[in-house]
Amino acid sequence: MLQTINATFQRADALVVAAKEGATPRHIVDRIVAAGADASAEDRRTIATAAAELKDATRMLQGVVASARRRDEQNRWVMWTATGGVVLGMVLWATFAGIVARAVPASWQWPEKMAAHTLDMPMWEGGQRMMQSASPGAFTALAAGDRIVAANREALEACRKRADKAREAVRCTIDVEADERTKR
Structure with missing residues (x-):
């Protein structure tokens, strides 16, 4: 401008x-x-x-x-x-x-691994915990049976050999220890 x-x-x-x-x-x-x-x-x-x-x-x-x-x-x-x-x-x-976990081959053990992972435990301890939670009485009996078998392994193996040789059931003698609760 x-x-x-x-x-x-x-x-x-x-x-x-x-x-x-x-x-x-x-x-x-x-x-x-x-x-x-x-x-x-x-x-x-x-x-x-x-x-x-x-x-x-x-x-x-x-x-x-x-x-x-x-x-x-x-x-x-x-x-x-x-x-x-x-x-x-x-x-x-x-x-x-x-x-999906159930659809894969059973040898892959996906459901078991998923359960153990969910519990954040190895598979063995996770399985024990699940059995104990599902049926405490049955788990107690199973654990007691395992202790008896472990304590008498040699006697049971010898008994198994005799049964196999005789091809029939045989009587065996095993030792059963007193329960920890009754020892006190």
Whole structure:
């Protein structure tokens, strides 16, 4: 705008010089009108350019804001999808792990290993704990029988050999120790 004002002053000076040189008033008026129209047209072009640049800047800012909103929305969708996938995976694993473990060959021992892993124990101790929980009385009898067999292993092996030789049942004598509770 300063350039336009300076140009207008220069044109006005030119008109003053033209009037001194003898130009007619009508000629000076026409030149003033023409100079004003030129200045006005230049102002319109400058304003139109500034308006266009402002529109472009506004459009770019709107695009940035919309892009940020879309990114936030996409991030929310990704978070919800990931959470849903994890939950669905857990449900499917809980539902189908036993089915899959029972479907594999028995020699792989997946159900037994899964049970021991769940109890955080070796398979032998985990099995004992499960038997004891399922039937405490039966587990006590089983443990007592195991102690009797372990204490009389040699006598039982000799008895087994005699039964195999005779091909029939034979009587054997074993030693049974008193229960720890009754010793006291």
